[in-house]
Amino acid sequence: MDFLSPRTLKVGNWVILAALTALSRLMVGTEFAVGVAVGGVLAVLNFHALHRALNGLAARAQGQPPEQGGRAKAYFAVRQALRYIVVLAVIFYLVGSGRVHVLGLVVGLSTVVLTLMLAAVAETVKLKRKEAHPSHGTPHSVS
Amino acid sequence: MSLRLALGALVSLLLASAAWAAEPAAAGTAAGLGSFFSYAVMAAGFGMGIAAFGTGIGQGLAIQKSVEGIARNPEASGKITVTMLIGLAMIESLAIYALVVALIILFAYPMAKPIGAALGLKM
Numbered sequence: 001m002d003f004l005s006p007r008t009l010k011v012g013n014w015v016i017l018a019a020l021t022a023l024s025r026l027m028v029g030t031e032f033a034v035g036v037a038v039g040g041v042l043a044v045l046n047f048h049a050l051h052r053a054l055n056g057l058a059a060r061a062q063g064q065p066p067e068q069g070g071r072a073k074a075y076f077a078v079r080q081a082l083r084y085i086v087v088l089a090v091i092f093y094l095v096g097s098g099r100v101h102v103l104g105l106v107v108g109l110s111t112v113v114l115t116l117m118l119a120a121v122a123e124t125v126k127l128k129r130k131e132a133h134p135s136h137g138t139p140h141s142v143s
Numbered sequence: 144m145s146l147r148l149a150l151g152a153l154v155s156l157l158l159a160s161a162a163w164a165a166e167p168a169a170a171g172t173a174a175g176l177g178s179f180f181s182y183a184v185m186a187a188g189f190g191m192g193i194a195a196f197g198t199g200i201g202q203g204l205a206i207q208k209s210v211e212g213i214a215r216n217p218e219a220s221g222k223i224t225v226t227m228l229i230g231l232a233m234i235e236s237l238a239i240y241a242l243v244v245a246l247i248i249l250f251a252y253p254m255a256k257p258i259g260a261a262l263g264l265k266m
Contacts (some may be wrong), residue, residue, distance in 0.1 A: 050235070
């Protein structure tokens with residue numbers, strides 16, 4: 001299983017968001033859990049949009065001569081700017097209106113970072129095990 | 144040389160703003176509260192500016208190296224794109240944290256009421 005594939009990361013994001021929201025509901029309270037859920041949904045959707053923008057950039061840039069790469073760059077820049085504006089507007093509204101718990105929002109926004117760190121740790125552990133296995137690599141672990 | 148000039152301009156700007164903000168603080172509690180909030184606004188603005196500066200440099204370098212890698216070895220574009228996606232998401236989260244902290248300072252600073260009360264103002 002490839003932990004660092006986009007599909008695994010996307011599924012992992014939702015799983016970790018659900019776990020964080022449930023833990024927050026149980027350990028802190030409903031208002032904090034709502035903040036975690038809202039922040040997490042925003043962060044995960046932002047990650048999806050980033051992935052789509054990068055895929056679009058790669059698809060548009062492929063097969064084009066270098067002098068015609070300006071359209072792909074413009075497409076990516078517009079997508080990035082739109083994404084930033086939407087995220088800024090939503091966070092501005094949430095914090096400014098005081099509708100959600102601010103610390104919960106920060107925890108929710110950390111969902112993607114947490115997923116990436118866990119995926120990196122899982123991938124490293126997998127690689128170490130593979131290297132230490134006699135049939136796959138050297139007979140001893142590298143470190 | 145340009146770095147020295149930029150640092151000098153930043154220091155003089157900070158010193159000037161401190162002197163400007165410290166003057167009304169001696170005038171009274173309302174002015175003191177005004178200087179407190181002017182410092183808060185400056186902190187939010189500078190914080191977000193520095194975060195955007197660092198994020199811009201970081202993302203620019205990441206994309207530059209990834210594109211160079213893809214140009215050298217187009218067959219590895221899938222792996223490079225995924226690694227770039229992970230790196231960009233990590234870098235971008237820092238800017239989002241800075242944005243949230245700046246907005247907390249501006250709109251939801253938890254110490255605003257205690258500080259206002261300490262200055263003798265009803266908030």
